[in-house]
Amino acid sequence: MKLVYFAWVRERVGRAEEHVEPPAGIGTVAELVAWLKSRGEGYAHAFENERVIRAAIDHVHARPDASLQGAREVAFFPPMTGG
Amino acid sequence: MKLVYFAWVRERVGRAEEHVEPPAGIGTVAELVAWLKSRGEGYAHAFENERVIRAAIDHVHARPDASLQGAREVAFFPPMTGG
Amino acid sequence: MNPAVRIQSEDFDPAAEMDALASGRTDIGAVASFVGLCRDEEGRLSALELEHYPGMAEAEVARVAGEAARRWPLLGLTVIHRYGLIRPGERIVLVAAASSHRQPALAATEFLMDYLKTRAPFWKREHLATGELGAWVAAKEADDAAASRWAAPV
Amino acid sequence: MNPAVRIQSEDFDPAAEMDALASGRTDIGAVASFVGLCRDEEGRLSALELEHYPGMAEAEVARVAGEAARRWPLLGLTVIHRYGLIRPGERIVLVAAASSHRQPALAATEFLMDYLKTRAPFWKREHLATGELGAWVAAKEADDAAASRWAAPV
Numbered sequence: 432m433k434l435v436y437f438a439w440v441r442e443r444v445g446r447a448e449e450h451v452e453p454p455a456g457i458g459t460v461a462e463l464v465a466w467l468k469s470r471g472e473g474y475a476h477a478f479e480n481e482r483v484i485r486a487a488i489d490h491v492h493a494r495p496d497a498s499l500q501g502a503r504e505v506a507f508f509p510p511m512t513g514g
Numbered sequence: 515m516k517l518v519y520f521a522w523v524r525e526r527v528g529r530a531e532e533h534v535e536p537p538a539g540i541g542t543v544a545e546l547v548a549w550l551k552s553r554g555e556g557y558a559h560a561f562e563n564e565r566v567i568r569a570a571i572d573h574v575h576a577r578p579d580a581s582l583q584g585a586r587e588v589a590f591f592p593p594m595t596g597g
Numbered sequence: 598m599n600p601a602v603r604i605q606s607e608d609f610d611p612a613a614e615m616d617a618l619a620s621g622r623t624d625i626g627a628v629a630s631f632v633g634l635c636r637d638e639e640g641r642l643s644a645l646e647l648e649h650y651p652g653m654a655e656a657e658v659a660r661v662a663g664e665a666a667r668r669w670p671l672l673g674l675t676v677i678h679r680y681g682l683i684r685p686g687e688r689i690v691l692v693a694a695a696s697s698h699r700q701p702a703l704a705a706t707e708f709l710m711d712y713l714k715t716r717a718p719f720w721k722r723e724h725l726a727t728g729e730l731g732a733w734v735a736a737k738e739a740d741d742a743a744a745s746r747w748a749a750p751v
Numbered sequence: 752m753n754p755a756v757r758i759q760s761e762d763f764d765p766a767a768e769m770d771a772l773a774s775g776r777t778d779i780g781a782v783a784s785f786v787g788l789c790r791d792e793e794g795r796l797s798a799l800e801l802e803h804y805p806g807m808a809e810a811e812v813a814r815v816a817g818e819a820a821r822r823w824p825l826l827g828l829t830v831i832h833r834y835g836l837i838r839p840g841e842r843i844v845l846v847a848a849a850s851s852h853r854q855p856a857l858a859a860t861e862f863l864m865d866y867l868k869t870r871a872p873f874w875k876r877e878h879l880a881t882g883e884l885g886a887w888v889a890a891k892e893a894d895d896a897a898a899s900r901w902a903a904p905v
Contacts, residue, residue: 438802438874439887490807492870506804506872510890513801513832513873514699514787514844514864521648521720522733573653575716589650589718593736596647596678596719597633597690597710597853612766615786623791623839630784631857632769637777685777699868700897703785703861710853743854 432499434467436477437508440484443477444507453499460486461495463505477507485510515582517550519560520591523567526560527590536582543569544578546588560590568593600662600674604654606681611691618673618695625672629702630693631710637685643726645734647689649680650718661712665694668708669701676709678717682724708747715744754816754828758808760835765845772827772849779826783856784847785864791839797880799888801843803834804872815866819848822862823855830863832871836878862901869898 435448457466464481467474478484486493487506499505518531540549547564550557561567569576570589582588603609611632619625635645662676673695683689690713694705713719715736723731757763765786773779789799816830827849837843844867848859867873869890877885 435804437804437872438876487804487807487872490804490810492811506807508804508872509874509887511869511872512875512888512890513803513871514868514894518650520650520718521722570650570653570718573650573656575657589653591650591718592720592733594715594718595721595734595736596649596717597714597740611769615765619786619788619840621840623789624793626788626790628786628788629860630786631853632773632782632784633853634773634780634782635777636780636851639778686773686775697790699785699787699864703857703864706783707857707861710857714853 432502433504435504435506437506439509440477440507443473445473458499459495460488460493460497460499460505463499464495464507483510484508515585516587518587518589520589522592523560523590526556528556541582542578543571543576543580543582543588546582547578547590566593567591598666598671598673600659600666600676602655602659602662603677604649604651604658605677605679608679608688609677609691611688611693614675614677614691615693618675618693622672624697625695626697627699627702628673628693628695629699629706630691631706632688633690633710635683635685635687635689637726640726642685642723642731643728644682644684644724645689646682646722646724647680648720648722649678653718654678654680658713658717661709661716664712665705665708669694669696669705671696671701671705674705674709676713678713678719680719711740711744711747714740752820752825752827754813754820754830756809756813756816757831758803758805758812759831759833762833762842763831763845765842765847768829768831768845769847772829772847776826778851779849780851781853781856782827782847782849783853783860784845785860786842787844787864789837789839789841789843791880794880796839796877796885797882798836798838798878799843800836800876800878801834802874802876803832807872808832808834811871812867815863815870818866819859819862823848823850823859825850825855825859828859828863830867832867832873834873865894865898865901868894
């Protein structure tokens with residue numbers, strides 16, 4: 432599974448993208464976040480306030496309870512500030 | 515007092531403007547309309563549906579009960595359709 | 598901020614008007630605009646003729662523009678309304694509003710258009726494709742309703 | 752009606768985009784537009800840097816543009832959003848909508864701007880006039896509120 436990060440989530444994680452193989456039992460966006468937070472200080476910092484982190488699965492906005500089934504690319508980013 | 519007419523009010527009255535000296539007792543826009551209606555068929559036709567006729571006194575929208583005191587130019591016209 | 602109001606028979610250039618509002622400035626974050634155009638109503642019309650009340654048209658549009666400038670923190674406002682014979686595809690009216698943020702510019706533009714429709718002394722008459730003079734365009738109750746919603750504090 | 756959506760680093764020409772919507776047509780009575788510009792925040796900023804999510808930005812803006820085209824009877828819709836380094840006074844975003852009557856064009860423009868603010872994957876970072884890299888711009892709750900009002904049927 433490809434993960435991509437944007438804006439200050441990218442800066443805190445310390446990379447723009449990576450490929451991961453989450454362990455069995457990681458079935459939703461929220462479970463993926465919980466697993467990522469256990470992977471190091473940068474991740475813990477990036478996801479410390481989970482409420483503000485937005486996610487997308489294959490370019491479509493996804494809620495924390497969204498299933499990762501079939502997901503190729505999962506993105507994490509702060510609230511959008513375009514426009 | 516100068517009267518000016520626009521759009522189909524002008525066409526029905528048969529002129530774009532005129533000067534009138536209303537008799538004593540004509541103190542409001544509504545009273546002026548009632549007097550004008552007595553002046554001939556064109557006026558009666560123009561003002562037959564008083565509810566839809568709009569008026570302005572010296573370039574400012576005026577309601578039927580508006581006073582003519584000090585008025586130099588009174589305008590009558592249909593509902594506006596600009597924009 | 599002094600609104601720019603022009604009542605004229607000539608065409609206008611929306612791009613030039615919008616550029617004039619924002620050019621050389623770094624405090625403007627939003628320029629909203631509206632251009633009204635003459636339609637041919639599926640080929641039925643050859644033109645619209647716009648009659649106006651000279652003097653009052655300028656005064657009333659300026660009054661409504663001033664009201665918009667009081668209601669919203671605008672950094673620029675331009676209103677142009679044409680009169681005379683206008684062919685399908687030609688421009689009739691422009692409203693362009695500038696502000697720091699998007700909401701005042703968009704709201705002021707909508708407010709101006711609603712008020713121009715119902716308060717500015719202009720009357721449209723149809724010229725038919727057959728060469729005949731058509732009817733005066735009837736005012737729409739929907740336009741009155743649109744304007745009345747601004748009466749409440751915004 | 753196919754909305755035109757472009758995500759690009761280059762500047763754009765609002766006049767050309769608006770002309771392209773209406774030129775040669777006689778069924779369009781209204782063109783509404785919104786241009787968002789970079790402010791210098793009273794001299795504090797030298798630029799805004801816009802990061803975006805390539806692929807999703809195009810997809811999400813196209814999705815919202817398509818939603819607008821379903822909600823309102825539009826005859827044309829163009830949305831352009833820039834990314835990269837943008838200086839004060841430069842354009843960031845354009846929405847332009849055409850329709851027969853004014854209300855759909857104005858409403859769709861406002862809808863697009865509200866949704867672009869809260870759903871399009873762009874993030875602004877300040878570059879300070881001092882030469883330092885500034886903070887990421889924080890999202891505003893007011894923007895979420897503005898977008899949420901469209902959730903009700905319109």
